[in-house]
Amino acid sequence: MAHQPEQLDTIFQALADPTRRAVLGRLGQGPATISDLAKPFDMALPSFMKHIHFLEGSGLIQTRKEGRVRTCAIDKQRFATIDAWLTDQRALWESRTDRLEQFVLKTQKETQR
Template identity: 75%
Template sequence: MEHYQPLDDVFQALADPTRRAVLGRLGQGPASISDLAKPFDMALPSFMKHIRLLEDSGWIRTAKQGRVRTCAIEKKQFAAVESWLSEQRSLWEARTDRLEQFVTKEEDAR
């Protein structure tokens, strides 16, 4: 199960609507933390917890220039999620194919 710990962190980050909204906004391009925080009715320290979790899980990277901290999306996490989802899709497609074969055999036997 240790193999999945990084993936657990990635999905944990996506579990919150605020973090998903931040990622959605960053999909349009980098933004400052103050710009990202504007639409949310929360104190900046609370918002920063979301930013830190996104950064710790690898979804975003931040860079400070002067007094402004800018966030940008990290595309490598999308590849990790895509890979896991692809594995799951293959697994479930194989299971449904076997179920279809079983049902078809039963119908032909009747």
């Protein structure tokens, strides 16, 4: 399965920050307002909004505005992109470690003769 490298780069950059990971963790429980998301963090709202914009730009969350309240929610489709990439990587490395194991076992048998 082919993945857009730029897309994955942006996603992993978003996940690299602990504040953004905490926001995603909270959104895993369901949608939340910006105010609710910002409460646990000791930073000014403009600084917090940079994290929200980054998450939105990476496609990991979506925001919608109703009146003066902006609500955020996880975009599950983007997480499917990450899951697909990780599944591909897992299959690749399991194949490589299986071949390594076969090589080691074969070498051990040959040296025991």
